[in-house]
Amino acid sequence: MSTDNQKKWPTAVFALGLICGSLSGIGHATASPNSTLLLAGGCNICHGPNGVSSGPATPTIAGLSGEYLLSTLEGFKSGEIPSTIMGRITRGYSSDELQALANYYSSRPFSASQQPYDPRLARQGAKLHNKYCEKCHTEGGRSAEEGTGRLAGQWRPWLIWALQDFRSGRRLAGRKMQQQLDKLYIRKGKRGLTALLHYYASQQP
Numbered sequence: 001m002s003t004d005n006q007k008k009w010p011t012a013v014f015a016l017g018l019i020c021g022s023l024s025g026i027g028h029a030t031a032s033p034n035s036t037l038l039l040a041g042g043c044n045i046c047h048g049p050n051g052v053s054s055g056p057a058t059p060t061i062a063g064l065s066g067e068y069l070l071s072t073l074e075g076f077k078s079g080e081i082p083s084t085i086m087g088r089i090t091r092g093y094s095s096d097e098l099q100a101l102a103n104y105y106s107s108r109p110f111s112a113s114q115q116p117y118d119p120r121l122a123r124q125g126a127k128l129h130n131k132y133c134e135k136c137h138t139e140g141g142r143s144a145e146e147g148t149g150r151l152a153g154q155w156r157p158w159l160i161w162a163l164q165d166f167r168s169g170r171r172l173a174g175r176k177m178q179q180q181l182d183k184l185y186i187r188k189g190k191r192g193l194t195a196l197l198h199y200y201a202s203q204q205p
């Protein structure tokens with residue numbers, strides 16, 4: 001990705017927010033708590049059919065663990081997890097509805113994003129992952145088992161944001177993850193983080 005493109009993403013997300021923010025209300029305003037598919041329709045507008053995202057600024061939510069999905073959605077809703085639009089969106093849903101959506105998306109198949117990456121950086125990133133992240137983000141970041149979210153095959157621009165939020169303390173990571181991130185950053189700097197993200201991007205079907 002060129003730096004040019006990177007500068008356009010925030011604008012694209014903002015525009016999406018304006019468009020989808022009004023559309024997403026339609027789905028859930030008329031939905032009963034049981035009609036999860038109808039609820040999910042409002043989410044799929046941005047997250048893609050069945051939660052598999054085709055745009056770099058919106059993460060794929062299919063196939064993440066139900067535990068991670070629910071705690072993230074509740075985190076957006078309470079404001080504990082920073083967001084551009086998800087905070088506003090989740091406030092329109094009850095806890096039962098968020099639980100139903102978490103169950104639904106965890107049952108959809110994950111699909112890795114097709115995106116460019118640098119093979120040399122990806123090789124360096126694989127080593128860094130094994131050293132600093134594999135303990136919890138197992139199977140090279142592919143596992144969704146432990147309530148950790150999914151790193152491999154997720155959109156790189158989204159992961160850049162997520163990591164920036166952890167690094168700056170806007171989003172709180174667990175103590176051990178924070179320690180590992182800090183260690184990686186102190187020893188390898190920004191280039192280390194970049195290599196890591198090219199490794200995750202390299203994991204494609």
Ligand code: HEC
Nearest residue numbers: 016017020021024042043046059061072083084085086101
């Ligand atoms: C207007 C577009 C839009 C809509 C509608 C939308 N999302 Fe999101 N979603 C985003 C964006 C953008 C992010 C990244 C966080 C942010 O900046 O808000 C995100 C992040 C997420 C994440 C975090 C994923 C991760 O890996 O941590 C989850 C989970 C999620 N959304 C679920 C949902 C669900 C469930 C719905 C329907 C109730 C929904 N979203 C509706 C745009 C949207």
Ligand code: HEC
Nearest residue numbers: 132133136147148149150162163173174176177180181184
């Ligand atoms: C001690 C366990 C642990 C270690 C080590 C760890 N993580 Fe995490 N990570 C978690 C947990 C648990 C979550 C999800 C809950 C949360 O929000 O804190 C998470 C979430 C994430 C997310 C958000 C996922 C998403 O889809 O938005 C990213 C990005 C991430 N970790 C990156 C890393 C990187 C990079 C490393 C290595 C430098 C790392 N983690 C090391 C436990 C860990």
